[in-house]
Amino acid sequence: MRLKSIIFSMVLFCLSLVLSGPAVFAGDQKLPYLEQLPPLIEREIFFDDPEMNMARISPDGRYIAFRQRFDGVMNLWVKKADEPFDQARPLTDDRRPIPGYIWSRDSGSILYVQDREGDENFNLYAVDPEAEPPEDREVPEVRALTDYEMVQTRLIAMPREKPGYVVVGINDRDPAMHDVYRINIVTGERELLFKNEQGITRWTVDDKGRVRFAARETPDGGSEILQVEEEELVQVYRVDFEEQARILRIHEDDRRVFMETNKGEDVDLSRLVIFNPETGEEELVEKDPEGEVDFGGAVFSEVTDELLATYYIGEKQRFYFHDDEFKGDYQKIRDQVPEGEIDFVSRTKDEDVWLVSLTRDIDPGAMYVFDRDAGEVSFLYRTRPDLPTEHLAGMNPISYQARDGLEIPAYLILPKGVEPENLAVVVLPHGGPWVRDTWGYDPQAQFLANRGYAVLQPNFRGSQGYGKEFLNAGNTEWGTGYMQHDITDGVKYLIEQGVACPDRIAIYGASYGGYAALSGLAFTPDLYAAGVSLVGPSNLITLIDSLPPYWIPIIESFKLRVGDPDDPQDRELLIEQSPLFSADQIRAPLLVAQGANDPRVPKRESDQIVAALRDRDLEVRYIVAPDEGHGFTRRENRLAFIVELERVLGEHLGGREQDYVSDQIARRLEEITYDVEEVEAQGIFDVP
Secondary structure, eight states, X not given: OHHHHHHHHHHHHHXXXXXXXXXXXXXXXXXTTGGXXXXXXXXXXXXXXXXXXXXXXXXXXXXXXXXXXXXTEEEEEEEXXXXXXXXXXXXXXXXXXXXXXXXXXXXXXXXXXXXXXXXXXXXXXXXXXXXXXXXXXSSOOEEESOOOSSOOEEEEEOOTTOTTEEEEEXXXXXTTEEEEEEEEXXXXXXXXXXXXXXXXXXXXXXXXXXXXXXXXXXXXXXXXXXXXXXXXXXXXXXEOTTOOEEEEEEOTTXXXXXXXXXXXXXXXXXXXXXXXXXXXXXXXXXXOTTSSSOOOEEEEOTTTOOEEEEEXXXXXXXXXXSOHHHHXXXXXXXXXXXXXXXXXXEEOTTSSEEEEEEEETTEEEEEEEEETTTTEEEEEEESOTTOOGXXXXXXXXXXXXXXXXXXXXXXXXXXXXXXXXXXXXXXXXOSSSSSOOOSSOOHHHHHHHHTTEEXXXXXXXXXXXXXXXXXXXXTTOOTTSHHHHHHHHHHHHHHHTTOEEEEEEEEEEETHHHHHHHHHHHHSXXXXXXXXXXXXXXXXXHHHHTOOGGGGGGHHHHHHHHOOTTSHHHHHHHHHHOGGGGGGGOOSOEEEEXXXXXXXXXXXXHHHHHHXXXXXXXXXXXXXXXXXXXXXXXXXXXXXXXXXXXXXXXXXXXXXXXXXXXXXXXXXXXXXXXOGXXXXXXXXXXXX
16 A cells, blocks of 8 residues: 555646646655665675676686776786785786777786876777786786877787787878788787778788788778688679678688678578688678577687687577587576576686676676586686675666657666656666667666666667667767667656656767767656766767767778768767757756767867856756776776766656765865866857
């Protein structure tokens, strides 16, 4: 009876707000169901650095490397495979979190990339896992294999038959194009393999370290795969703009290739084929047995080159086996670990020992060691052992109809312990936009659910993975088009179903998701009570004009998908779809966060919308991290932003807020909170 009374009161409260106009919530107008929620989980448990993660076993099986904090920053550590973690030692002392790493084929080095304050101009470094540190340091010396400013290094391949080498792309000669080099990992000696003057964006390298295939965009926005014959490039495969094809790896016969493609008028979902570049023949290996989604990926043996398994990502991940022995190994693992999705993280060179991870929607994961000879699985670590998974909310696959009848897949996370009626909702559109949300652990969604909000994650048209028709249905449909309509229709669906209280809805996203948040406030101002944009563009014309130079080789397809500022008709559409030029329609309060060194969405994109709202005396808060790029990677910046996110949503939706903020994070929030009065407003509405 008490629950029914609460729901009835909430219905009356929401109805009164609908009748009285836009919602403005005071601190005493909290959600009436907060007492039914599980215990409040500290924001640090969600967003602080994990205890450890990214474990990888060395090819010789002697060592396990992983990331863990050293001097407060996520750095690389290593231990012997049979040692406990308390005997591990640090290998790096970088002042910026190391984003990832890989073992060299000979196990003699660990390679990683690092940029400067988020500018994405990565250099490549190597460290010897057995090296002793100098007397005056706690970590061994790191070798810089590339050492540039304003130059980007890309890791291309680790050839099996050249275990002491790495193949990379470097754009030091021409900022728009990466030349291909082979680098000796120990000496740093470099050999030019291919001078890229042809706009190549992707390379395929064989086990001997030879560049065999290349891919590039064609002038009409399509793409082509080229065979490298000495200094010549010979086209062997071509797809139109609305199609895609990519080589996964070279076949064991050293002539053919495994390729994913969706080429063909009658083809929608991508499939795995074996392609013969000499004859042009395709042999179908597999397409989705359930006919739902694109080809997801494959697992190959690094010993025999045989295809072991394929997988597809529908509502959840599905595996299909092509090797009986691998299927048996998978089943042994499945029988010894809890429920969840298994991922094959790394294997020894002989493939006798595997590291496998297990993740669920309510658990970011645990790592296990699988001994194939013994058939046994042993626990290695949990990424976040303090996370109380019993209090987290399930991630539910749903779908709804858009206004034109198209079925839109989505995920809905409902706050635990509460009836799904008249809930406050946070819409969380993904970035990209040509990616998709998948089932699994999402710290933002779980944090929001714990604060009392339902979370909608729509895979709007333009999302990848659901076939080329669904992907291309998003072309030039930004902002005032169907990509945004699909998000809006998802919100209206939740309102019609009684799940959402219409005046307690916010929209929050990063990158394209930030743009969607700005668009939601500008183009559907009656729908949202608040918005949050993290590195979201506000002006599509200035966004396109300021793309990094290494995006130039793919600029034609980008313009076809978004719009071409040089085309008068497209330019008019881009102005219409840019939230900046409809800022006068925004009424809801907005939080904007930006990395000062973002190369993809420059700070100007956030400055523009902040100044526009400030000049209209609208509520806008602005966070600018001087040491970040396209997103916040440093823990202090990340936690400071979450404090402000929690505060904004608590004020305007009525959810729970954590009272305590550490002195360190409070200081950092104060440091990166930008005075909106200092934002330059001159010329913000001028279209270049």
